[in-house]
Amino acid sequence: MGRVVRKAAGAAVTGSLTVLLAAAVTVGAGGPAHAQGTLNDRLAARSAKNQGKPGSGDERLLVEAKELVYDNDRNTVSAVGNAELHYGPRTLLADRVRYDRNTGRVFAEGNVRLTDETGAVVTGDRMELTDDFKSGFIDSLRIQQTIEQRGRPARVRFSAPRAERIEGETTTFEYGTYTACEPCKDHPERPPLWQVKAARIIHNNEERRIYYEDSYLEVAGIPIAYLPYFYSPDPTVRRDTGFLAPHFVSSNVLGYGIGTPFFWNIAPDYDLTVEPTFLSKQGVLGQAEWRQRLANGFYNVRVSGIFQSTPSAFLPGPLGSGDRDFRGSIESAGQFYLGQNWRAGWDVVGVTDKWFLDNYRIRNQTISTDYFREAVSTAYLIGQGDRSWFEARGYYFKGLSTYDWQKQQPIVAPVIDYDKRRDGPDPIGGEVRFQANFTHLTRDATQYTQIPRTGTYLLSPSVNGISFPLYSTCSVFERGQCLVSGLAGDTTRATAQVSWRRTFTDEFGQRWQPFAYLRGDAFFVNPNTTGYQNPEVTNLFSPESNFSGRVMPAVGLEYRYPFVADMGPLGVHTVSPIVQVIARPSETHIGRLPNEDAQSLVFDDTSLFEWDKFSGYDRVEGGVRANLGAEYSITGRNGFYMNAMFGESIALAGVNSFRRGDIANVGRDSGLETTRSDFVSRFQVSPNQNISFITRARFDNATFALKRFESGITAKFAPFLPLETSLIYARYEAQPELGYDRRREGLQASALYNITPNWFVTGSVLFDLSHYLQVREFYATAAQAYFLNPVGTAPTYDKADKFYVSSSGLGFGYRDECTTISLNYLSSPIETASGLRERNRTFLLRIELRTLGEANFRQNLSTTTTADGIATAR
Template identity: 25%
Template structure:
């Protein structure tokens, strides 16, 4: 039977009282000493065998020995406590502490509180990740000092002692309270090969979370613009609710860019600021300072309102593209205050745009700034009208430009909706509504003068659906014919300023919409019937198929409210179709089409998505026929593009990636790229190559290469998406 006793004051002196010593030895032993301070925290000793030599005043415990003091636990094959010297000598020991550290050693001489001492052949494990092996170690004043040390978070295989990465140092100091590790005369190794040296360095412990320091560098290059570059981030905490990262970016072309990010959190929300400033762009064009800035944030406001913003700005058209920050041809900035409730929505905000490279045909002076942008919608139950729902809405929009038409619109209206079952499975929905709008336009496009417009549009519709369902032992089938009859008419000025309805897209998603214009500056009018049918198959094997087709019939063929390229002009519209196929093992396919009676395709969109354990695939194809009928934006050239993005983990620790964009009209590549990543429990190496083939006045085609390295165990939560390195037998 193992012996367990509480030893008074072991934490500081391990002095045994007569009663305790007699209990440990199981006999009547004369008193040797009394505990000097019985109020001190007691310690517990557990061992298979315990003996005490009264002459030398040495207590010996062996066989699965455990000494517990507070949050420290010492396990050893054998310990000897020398009462005169007030020290513990342990063999084959394992010592744990409250900070998650585990110290393993062949032998050690420790103070009774297990806090200070000399340790031989020490191996320190921190938070189950960071391993430090040293020829000798000392514990003193809450610090562990290790000499001739190797540190790593990687698995070390028998027969192959080279971890994926390691730090070798002549001395290492671990500050458990500050959760930080300091290295002196340190060299960094990858796969056993030294690649860097520092006289002094420090890193946060695993699990330390936010910690100040230099982060791992990232390398990238651009063949035509800035050459080879290196980024070296520095992270700094600013209290519990804020931090910042400063990243110098230096290139062989002479570019010197400073990137920065600042994050702040409050009880009611928070914001992020990010940007970059080119102190020297390395291009020698003397263009002055260049840079970019972005800011995002959201805050909870009184009465359940939320305020949010997303602001983006660049100093010039080509800065973001030249330094591989973004391929966007336009920046959008928004700010709004809004509230969403079960029966109410209200929003007040503004929108601004900035045209970039790739939008050379856009005059910056004509780019609009939208303010104010106000939207209000409220729903009411109407039991007095036999049920249904009454909706009240109001909105406003102001458009400001440096050059061209400025405009303000105030509009509102209401609608009443009632649905029900007519019997025999026929579902019906009735809608009645009216919209009012008043406009003031300065430098109006039609006359160049200040103009006022007023418009009223009442609308009524009835929709009938008749779903048929059949269930068999193999599948469940649902066929649903749909007929929607709509009438609306515009009173007053119908040719009002058009800012939000210049580009119309007709597809299955708006076949049964009362207004197929994307905004409210144009409202669909006339007598029309929206006709469609859908089919759904649900298979118990775990897949489903959906089909849908439809078109619009108008009472007259002379209606000219839609231009020809929309597919909605004339008495009969073009056909819209949609096909979807979905498998529960992760594959989804969707195809949407718009074509004429002669089966001439005006538009086709195909998308494939797959996400599995070992890989993923995104594929898309889009075709748009040439359209010169849009009176607002002019000629739209024929578009036929293919896009592929894929990743495949061909081995547990290796993943390949690839992307491709192709212009089938010009028979030319737009973009291509490939990448490979190796990752394990302690590191991730990523190499990517990308080629941009497109050319603008400011951005020639270029090839970019980037390399990144991530090491686990430097702060953070220590989680990784990669499996641990597998040790081969005999390796």
């Protein structure tokens, strides 16, 4: 009797490990007569218990080993030598696997490796398991599990000298460790960058939670925090109820504080986050966010509010919110798909005062904070077909800068755009396009801007609607003295345009593109003649009727003749002269119609061959015009690309629309106001995919003096140098008729240098190279004196340095597969519009331990901040 050894290349049967080993024993050596019956009874009991469950009697078992050993004396069967057992989704590998028929236990020894149905890999020196591999004890346990987090794979690791698995659902680690860090390849014995050590770690797969008892957080092997008890979601969990990482506050006016967000995963499709922030000087700031995903879309609502303990920390109105006890905000966004081609949504924000979001550091992606702060609320309906587009929107603009006067901000609703393209009918062919736009807006007060005089530094015409008597500002509209960028009252415009174009290529390679369009505009203007409206602006429009219209027909021809030469290793060279001629009548009602959406006119290479060079619908280009240019490009065989263009525009007949400025003087100082325009050019070169350089310039048509220049380069030097950098330079000559009486010039540089694969340093700087006069302490003296003391005093002026640093940033950090740590220093003007020297100096610290959470800390170093409504340093 004793031992029976059989060589086995492989064996497969239906059922569990018990079936295979028991059958082998029965056939092999005539074991005890009761063995088969006992095993069959055990199998029948398990089959009844696990009926319908994965991994029950319907799965197949594959055993591979160098030999099978049957020990009838001990009633065991062993797979010896590179044993590999596959049972359903679980796989067990070991040097030796022994099954004890008396206890129904499986003992695996030597390089044991168990992979379960989740993909987690459990390794150990020795494992004692049940025959379905779900439960048991493991010595020298190590578990590695690969998960996907934020779109990239990540691995987490557990280890313990001894652990117990129960039904494959719960694993208890005695004196265990947990980390998401990779072990050091050269020195695997070193502790990872961070790990959690605990007397007991319990991983419950059913709850998908990890519980830690009597635990320490170690960094580089050094304990830095003790946590008697806490739990974290399983790394596979994206959403789980519990406390999120806290954030800390330190501010002169808010005091010290801590925010403790609590996330409530109410259901798979909606959740709630509540975050009280306890501030030592202002009380409790409450925040809550509700999110819900529906079958056809999603929406969220976030509210914030506080009853301030010390309102006097902020300036009194209208310079601040010092007269408010309660301050708050509400924000909401949503989008819903109404069908295959239609969607609707909104993105709105409302605040009790313009300073709240900034004072309490509440961030929203719809709020711009660079130079001029504003919040844009919008609701929309969008439809898209194969060759058509429909969009209807409404806008509400909330000015958040100190000098914004809300009565000058328009409410724009609705703005409706429709664009449809189709093939032209026979015999004309080509493409026919129909465009339509309808816009209605209203505002309470006309927005004036004074054209500055030489040697005078001028600010916005008013603060909260009240003009400063200390400075020359626009209190009445006078042509040549003031610009009107927005009219009080109601303005409605409807525009429709139909166009046609077709391209022909003749036998010589010449490309001819005839085109034509017909456009009509109808305006209804109802100026507000009471309150804040200026009668001089009202007189711009006909007293008999507030309705006016215009029609603009046009025909044109564009000609290109590309000359192509394939020069082998020198690439493909293309030279193409371009001529475009457009004939149309003169623009009518110039300067006697509002201009709300066509004020950002920039003449450069991108607009040279546009049929209409105005940026919006309120203006329309008229007159006969020829646009001339030439383009040269090289396309290399090794990724090299170069492109250059040079051209100008000539007014041939009729009224030059850009020579006669409207009430906002759009067109003047644009480079297009003369019969022969300024020259525009472009030069772009990319030696390879890592380096790109582009520059654009505009030159005076008579003196060739530089009028406008933009140049930028981005470069990645890897693998030779771990450096990424960009450099942008811009220079714009004075445009006094548009309110810019001095040259504007700036240089921005940024770089990211990877010191090692993990350590990096980054920096950026913006230089103001213009010779502007900087107003110092204007708001704290002149403006405040005017509102609080009508006598006031005049501001002082100071000349800026040539390389005046407008804003800068410096940071360094560490990042790897489990940790991100970054420390950044930011310095920027509090409000560029005011010309203040007061700066925002802030340190930002961010620490992320992947799968555990992240923490952010912000410290503002500014001592006195008046531009954001804060009264004093506290």
